[in-house]
Amino acid sequence: MRLIDARERTAAIGAPMRNAAIAFDAMSASAVALVTDQGVTGYAFDSIGRYGKGALLRERFFPRLLAAPPDSLLDRHGVIDPPACARAAMANEKPGGHGERPGAVGLIEAAAWDLRAKIERLPLWRSLADYYGTRDAGASIRVYASCGHFRDDRLLADEVARARDAGYACVKIKVAGTLEDRERIVALAGGGPLAIDVNGALAPQIAQRWFAAMAEFRLAWIEEPAPPLDYELTRRYAELTPAPLATGENLFSYDDARNLLRYGGLRRERDLLQFDPLLSYGVAEYVRILELFAGWARRQFLPHAGHLFAAHCVAGLGLGMAEAAPEATLPYGGYWDGVRVQDGCVKIPDLPGVGYEAKANLFALLEHR
Template structure:
């Protein structure tokens, strides 16, 4: 059993939307295929992965460092002890060969996208959905029958007035979502509060709405927004400042006693 090929294609996901920090006018993402020599149901097993929007495609990193490490490794070192499936942890270790520990950057996106594709291949080789494979291996076969999700949207883009913002959020409710999220921080506090009120008119109350500043604010602005947001009782106030500014987050918590969220952009 071995990996025959790892393919990466950088594709455009460009759109006119923007958050408080970046626009998506030139946004790309990587799509990865891990091609194995395993045949299931008459077809070669291929695992697929893709990275999140907002981080751009990572094909250069993959081709320069990570893909070659896997393909040059002894295939026997990348399979599990039973010799009946790939070992994603051994593959991860191979990907990270000669990489310094720690770091905050794009490396985790490149490695993580390949890792996603590897796990997809592992589940397909085992002949079960990935959620079932993970439950059997790590939770004694117990899997949650539901996963809580929310609808993230409310971006800024040309021509988006409050009515169109409301239409977007109404569409999420129609699809069955009970909590929605919108962007803040790209316009004045007063305008953002007006946008928030327009959305609350649709979702019913602030507890059904989360807001995300995408790390835009300095401490003073983060606190000013916190004071403005308090009366709405929002589901959460997300990533007010730079994700590495722990002091800002700690100080902000002294001024805002409602739920806050962060960590999306902290990489191991």
């Protein structure tokens, strides 16, 4: 088997919403297809929030992948080996500088995983579990709903109620990192587990008062109170609150994850890790990170975004929970057509690969229709 084409399409996914750090009006995402000479195609779709990677893919990573000796991309059984695809893409790249590159390479590896699982006629989670020897893998996973981007505050309670009605137990909302956050949360408390995402915006001067104000809510977690690379501030914030902290979605490599572990003061019995395999060179790098966090429970890993691909990673690697945009009319929202969230869980349908073909509005983007 050999790859005969690699394609990318940058999809505009702008939405009139904000978090505490950025606006999403002009947001884009990459849809990737790896085409083989055997009629099977592997797909990948971006995590949302850092723009498409089409140009990097076309300039550097696709040409290297397609120029690699076909056998060098296969495992010893002759099946496509996704980590080998990522390695081929990374030839002659300097160390450090983990920004857009890990997202571009992650997309290639993800599409190769879709391909591998299809060739094996397995759902991706099963293929991943076999490859990495996960013992407690299964099709049912816990999911949470990501809500409350800054649009119109009056709509927030509605949005959260709709997510809970749709079957989500745990819901996450965006907050501003100011003392007004209390009011935003009070209006929602009591309905079920609630997490908040500060997107790095909490000011150190008010941190003590802010964490004290949050104490009344028994939050599921507090996400990114400090900027992603400020490990020292993360460490200090961890000392200010008994609530679980969650972070890592803006660290895109093993090396950065190791620095978070070394310096971030995270608490092994409590805190949560949100590295995103799709934005971070793919599953092979992610598994190295899992191994680095020896002694941490797999359920403490909640990959950021990633949608259907991330759901398979959660199932196939035995992770804690997948993040979902609950709005199924969005290509990157909801799950496979007809699949419902129930009691905060989703059962991945028994389809080969990721199953993009079974979510019509997303597959239309992937197949460039």
